[in-house]
Amino acid sequence: MARSSRRRRWPNLPKAAAEMVDRFGWSPVALLNTIDRLTPGRGDRARKLGEGLRFGPHARHHLDVWAPSHPDSAKLPIVVFFYGGGWHSGERTDYGFAGAAFAAQGFLTIVPDYRLVPEVRYPDFLEDAALALRWVWTNAIHYGGDPARISVAGHSAGAYIAAMLALDPRWLAAAQLPSDTVKAGVLLSGPFDFAPFREWRGRATFGSHHDPAETQPINHVRADAPPLLLLHGRSDRLVYAKNSRSLDAALTAVGAPHEIKIYPGCDHAGTVVALSRPFRHRHPVLADAAAFLRSVLGLPTSSSKE
Template sequence: MTLKNCFLLWRSWLVLASVAAVGTLGGCSAAGALNALVPTDSYTLRSAVPYGPDPRQQLDVYLPVTRQQPGPVVVFFYGGSWTMGERDTYRFVGEALASKGITAVIADYRLSPQVRYPVFLQDSAQAVLWTFDHLAELGADPRQVFVMGHSAGAYNAAMLALDARWLGGVGLNPAQLAGWIGMAGPYDFLPIVNPDVQVAFEWPGTPADSQPLFHVSRKAPPTLLMAARADTTVNPVRNSEALARKLTAAGAPAGISIYEKVSHVTLVAALARPLRGLAPVLERIERFVQSPAAVAAE
């Protein structure tokens, strides 16, 4: 093995170790450690674009350097128990999608305790509205708009796709989405035991219709769910597997992939170029974006 290869191997293991270490503490901010190794030649970045008046209502756009236009666009929401998170931490997600010819919109949203449910859903809907309003300048196809999220962000994406109240509030409809992607999302979490989440959802006054499983119907857009078998933060059986079963029973196209070698945190970290060997999540997302109904039915 050459000295250069030794260095590259050591660097990849260092990043993996740092992500795993922070991940055991429940810190989704561990994702930021990956950005040092993310290429910058696959995208053009438009940073800190406002979609509302609040400082937290901003988004970053990752435009693929090369692709046939018009193409797909994915609006991504990060996790953090609705209490933490920054869009620039997820540059590795934007780069991963852009490297496959997919425009990525990564949105901040207001967090608890500044706000409570459902404000973060209203912000998420506003970010999707901004995307629809700017499709032409993004070189995006209005028939290929997706929402995607990890952890709490997957909840946001699920609610936009399944509960028409939120996109309806900004003049859109879930039927306008080509599909949605949930990574390690909480879709059925009542009663709430996490103290931070209790504040965010004003437990015990949390309404039953705050849960994505409550809104499953045949009209749901094509769905791709991904989870880690060993996830100790969000139970994959109660959440991802149960949602997939209920969508399928309702007649909605829904696919699910459960991965064995990742955790709650490293599932999304596997989108980063140095860690893609952990699980083929990027390939699965790419195929879903290319053919949502077909891949969801697999």
């Protein structure tokens, strides 16, 4: 009997391990970033133009700017990348590999920090993200960026942030940005339809809000939303792929432009890990994202690739 009981618990181990890693703040991202940085060749493709630039009044209101080492345009399309961490952890300095990855594909790439739980709750981090977007819209031109071609991207909680900026017009309006500022979005392994909040991250971040439905990206779909690319791992046991499938169905129902790709054998971290050069061969996340953005932004279909 005991042996059978242990066997039944094995399928839950991947999710339990992911929960423990996420809850206690241990993350291999910093190590991954170091490995990516030390891999020969990154400097030939991407360079950091700005580090720790302030975009707002709070201590975490800083961002980094990455650019192609050899830009093929004087006005580069822009990607603003928001990292994940369950809204309670994460540092922009650990995600240089993501900034460098998009930059090497020909995009001026911005990686901002934002305030985290428990210092803040929903919607403060969305206000931070919109403020970072306003800085980009105002200042990216000084770094070779084109404010008329801004896209948002993110992984996990960062994909949630990117989705809300793309779908819910309140955040751009609050930051005094034009309603069409975001031209496209790339959403990696994001939570888009997860109310009611049954686990600790959701309760801590959104549980005190008076209207849970208002916090969900799926409830803000609209026909005139910017084109979105939903990328998810089929083996994700932290944020299940049904989140992307549900958003896909909702976007389809209103006729909003979008695409979805589900990667077999890819777990929750797999989509963002695949942006790094040592693991890029595992899943074509960067190639799919770059191709999508070039298509919807009317750019040449290829650029220098690592």
